[in-house]
Amino acid sequence: MEIERIEKPTETLYRLTGRFDAHETARFKLVTEVISKDVCLDLYGVRFIDSAGLAAVIGLNRRCNEIGCELRIIEVQDPVRLIFEITQLINVLPIELPLRSA
Amino acid sequence: MIVTLPKTRSQNTQSPSRQARVSQERRAQERQTAATLWRSIMLENLGNDAPKGYRWQAMSEPVNAVGGDFCITSQPWLLLGDISGKGVPAAVLSCMFAAATRLAVQEDDIAAALERAMYADLERNGMFCTLFAAKLTADGRVNYVNLGHPPALIYRAQSQSFERLPATSTPLGTTRHGTHTFNEIQLQPNDQIIVYSDGVTEAFRDGPNIETRPELLEFSSLEIELFSEHRLRETVRGTCNPDETLKAIQQALRGWEVTDDLCVIAAQYIPGLE
Numbered sequence: 360m361e362i363e364r365i366e367k368p369t370e371t372l373y374r375l376t377g378r379f380d381a382h383e384t385a386r387f388k389l390v391t392e393v394i395s396k397d398v399c400l401d402l403y404g405v406r407f408i409d410s411a412g413l414a415a416v417i418g419l420n421r422r423c424n425e426i427g428c429e430l431r432i433i434e435v436q437d438p439v440r441l442i443f444e445i446t447q448l449i450n451v452l453p454i455e456l457p458l459r460s461a
Numbered sequence: 462m463i464v465t466l467p468k469t470r471s472q473n474t475q476s477p478s479r480q481a482r483v484s485q486e487r488r489a490q491e492r493q494t495a496a497t498l499w500r501s502i503m504l505e506n507l508g509n510d511a512p513k514g515y516r517w518q519a520m521s522e523p524v525n526a527v528g529g530d531f532c533i534t535s536q537p538w539l540l541l542g543d544i545s546g547k548g549v550p551a552a553v554l555s556c557m558f559a560a561a562t563r564l565a566v567q568e569d570d571i572a573a574a575l576e577r578a579m580y581a582d583l584e585r586n587g588m589f590c591t592l593f594a595a596k597l598t599a600d601g602r603v604n605y606v607n608l609g610h611p612p613a614l615i616y617r618a619q620s621q622s623f624e625r626l627p628a629t630s631t632p633l634g635t636t637r638h639g640t641h642t643f644n645e646i647q648l649q650p651n652d653q654i655i656v657y658s659d660g661v662t663e664a665f666r667d668g669p670n671i672e673t674r675p676e677l678l679e680f681s682s683l684e685i686e687l688f689s690e691h692r693l694r695e696t697v698r699g700t701c702n703p704d705e706t707l708k709a710i711q712q713a714l715r716g717w718e719v720t721d722d723l724c725v726i727a728a729q730y731i732p733g734l735e
Contacts (some may be wrong), residue, residue, distance in 0.1 A: 381546055388587075409663070409721065410543060410544075411546040411547070413545060413589070414587055414588050445611055445628060446591060446609035446610075446631065446632055447630060447631045448609065448631060451631050
């Protein structure tokens with residue numbers, strides 16, 4: 360999985376591409392370890408996430424909350440959204456879903 | 462007085478390569494012992510008699526020597542859980558769950574009891590646990606709670622149709638004092654309830670995903686096809702009992718790459734069965 364880090368004035372953007380699974384979580388945790396401002400997680404390039412990946416996202420959300428920063432999860436693609444829905448994590452993680460047209 | 466002890470034989474005479482080999486063998490032996498212990502704990506929790514009015518079968522296949530999936534059958538409960546991650550850390554927690562479950566089944570709210578017992582350990586280790594727990598009663602009623610687990614399936618024998626029992630709450634370890642909603646469903650004679658871990662539905666193979674659900678295609682460029690819930694249902698359709706169901710699933714998974722721990726429990730309601 361590729362992790363691109365972009366520093367913006369008010370937030371740090373992490374753009375992920377590839378398979379987010381148990382093999383990638385150690386590096387993800389390392390890269391996102393220092394939180395100094397709000398965090399945005401762009402999952403546009405992620406088509407698969409396993410339970411270890413979900414745990415890493417939950418951990419990031421928890422750490423953001425602990426230090427008073429905000430996490431936004433954006434560009435969640437259907438296969439990953441399905442996993443967030445199955446696990447009900449869609450109700451507790453700050454996932455921004457696009458508005459669906461009627 | 463300071464006595465200088467003579468060097469042991471291993472310190473004194475073994476070459477570095479021999480020491481490395483001995484160390485490697487010892488680690489392999491420890492892994493083997495841990496795997497044997499884990500399997501005995503897991504099998505011990507699978508071998509219990511089904512409650513009155515039911516028969517059940519379960520299978521558990523970790524992707525490594527040990528795993529984070531656990532099936533526990535403890536009258537009148539059946540539970541299937543999946544610790545996030547794989548390998549030894551997940552296996553240690555699965556054993557802790559097995560121990561905690563023996564006490565939790567005596568409580569009114571099994572999910573709350575397990576959360577009290579396990580939340581701190583899950584949070585400390587940055588892990589969570591999805592769990593499906595069902596209480597089977599002799600009149601065919603099933604009280605269940607699904608904490609972020611893949612939907613369990615009710616296979617209606619007469620109509621050969623399926624009903625899904627999706628998650629009612631988030632996984633254990635994600636929120637402290639989570640709400641655990643219990644629901645009830647009525648089984649008819651010969652209906653089966655099938656509970657499985659995502660190791661089944663996320664098994665994959667190369668090839669276009671034409672037959673099943675295109676939205677589950679993992680990477681369009683790699684054309685990886687997931688086994689999926691749809692295929693699981695098609696596999697189970699037409700089976701007559703839990704033994705047949707598990708054999709059909711094992712057979713169907715041949716040729717698919719399983720990269721996660723895998724657990725399945727199938728229980729069938731047979732009124733009056735002692």
